[in-house]
Amino acid sequence: MIRKSDYQKMAFMVMLLTILLAYQKYTSREREPFPEVKFVLNTSPSARISDFDPNTLNGAQWQELGFSEKQVSTILKYKDIVGGIFTSKEQLKKCYAISDEKFSELEHFILLPETMKKVSFSSGVSEKKAITISRKFNPDHSSKADWVQMGFSEKQADAILKYKNYLGGSFLSKEKFRECFIISSENYNRLESYLLLPLKAPENSKNKVNIRYYTFDPNQMDVNGWRSLGFSEKQAMTIVNYRDRNLHGSFKSLEEIQKCFVISAEKFEELKPYMKLQPVSTINGEMRQEKTDFSTADLNTLTFKQLLEFGLDEKSAGSIIGFRKKLGGFVNKQQILDTYNIDKELVQKLISIAQLDTSGVPKYSLTDAPEEWLKNHPYFKYSADKIIFYRITYPDDRKIWKYLKLKPEYETRMKLYIP
Known part of the structure; x- marks a missing residue:
């Protein structure tokens, strides 16, 4: 049987052992290591990018580089304009959507040469010639060979001649000649004193440029309509007054139009194939338009009043006339159905009845279109x-x-x- 004194000794030993263990743990404890240091990385686009070819980036990837959606749209449009591919850093830098600061940030990552390499063809391309002129000349009379002899390339010579044709066959003035995109300011300054052209185009020459005729009814033409055919404002007003005052509002025949003194014989012959008079009748001394035969009517010359006569409301008639004017004329009947704000059911009936003459609709190749x-x-x-x-x-x-x-x-x- 264990005595009380033995319990006391045992308790004392346990207490002593506990104290020793606690002391040992305290004296042998090592310092806890410092927590791992984590540096906050720069989150700007330049910190995340790697080398890239700008020709392979899509819109989303440009945005990841820090550009806005509008800037990206501009960059991609610029890429199309330069031929669908960036050829050098120098070329890319010219895009106004990329600031100098932004370009400096990206420059070292761009996988493009600094400048575009000059390509030499096996046939041999001569170095750029200086423009040389020995005498005064009228550029209207210069041929392709003449321009090449001055120092322009064959492509440049072709472009100069096309520009002259675009102006109606004459440069008209030094001012117009200077606007030719292929002639640099430097070259114009060399040529200017040798050009046998007036400084500015004569006022009466403006209406002779780029006139495109179309089928029309002279009785429906206002001042602006006659001006679009090449007449001055004063001449157009004279024609309208002659019709409305002298002829009581209507030309009855082409001969009456020919008698208008501001329309020369030459101009009348030019316009004659395009003039189509709608028949008119006199009721109680007043000129009235006869009822339209829509089976023979031309959809490209129908007037606002005739469309109302067919049953269209003013909104539909106005939309058709407006869209036709912007197009320069309809080429197929489906275009009329594509017009906004029209009564399609009634218009479908109209186009199934009426004719469509497309002979007067202006058409151009992409290279010659004004x-x-x-x-x-x-x-x-x-x-x-x-x-x-x-x-x-x-x-x-x-x-x-x-x-x-x-x-x-x-x-x-x-x-x-x-x-």
Whole structure:
């Protein structure tokens, strides 16, 4: 049997052992290691990018580099404009959507040469010639060979002659000649004193440029309509007053139009194939339009009043007239059904009855189309800048279509107005 004193000794030993263990643990304890140091990395785009080829990046990847959606759109458009591929850092830097600061940030990662390498062809290309002129000359009379002899390349000579044709066959003035995109300011300064041209184009020459005739009813033409045919404002007002005052509001025959003194015999002959008079009748001494025979009517010359006569409301009639004017005329009847804000059921009935004469609708190749026409035509205006750029380097419609990379439906629609 264990005595009380033995319990006390045992308790004392346990206490002593506990104290020794605690002391040993305290004296032998090592310092805890410092927590691992983690550095906060720079989260800017330049900290995350690696070497890249800008020709392979899509919109999302450009945005990952820190550009806004609008900037990316501009960069991709610029890429298309320069031919669909960036050839050097120098070229990429010229994109105004990329600031100098941003370009410096990306420059070392861009997998492109610093500058575009000059390509030498096996046939041998002569170095750029200086423009040389020995006498005064009229550029209207210069041939392709003459321009080449001055120092322009054959492509540049072709472009100069095309620009002259675009102006109507004459440069008209030094001012117009200077606007030729292929002639640099430096070259113009060399040529200027030798040009046998007036400083500015004569006022009466403005209406002779780029006139495109179309089928029209002289009784429906206002002042602006006659001006679009090449007449001055004063001449147009004279024609309208002659019709409305002298002839009581209507030409009854082409001979009456020919008698208007501001329409020369030469101009009348030019307009004659395009003039179509709708028949009129006199009721109580007042000129009235006869009821329209829509089976023989032309959808490209129907007037606002005739569309109302058919049963269309003013909104539908106005939309058709407005869209037709922007297009320069309809080429197929489906276009009329594509017009906004019309009564399609009634218009379907109209186009099933009426005729469509497309002979007066202006059509151009991509290389020859006037810039103003491209920028205003509903089918071409969104691609106008690209067309104008590409045709400088590639004066070939097939190549321009290739570089435009349009959706098939857009290309099909545009080709309605290509001869």
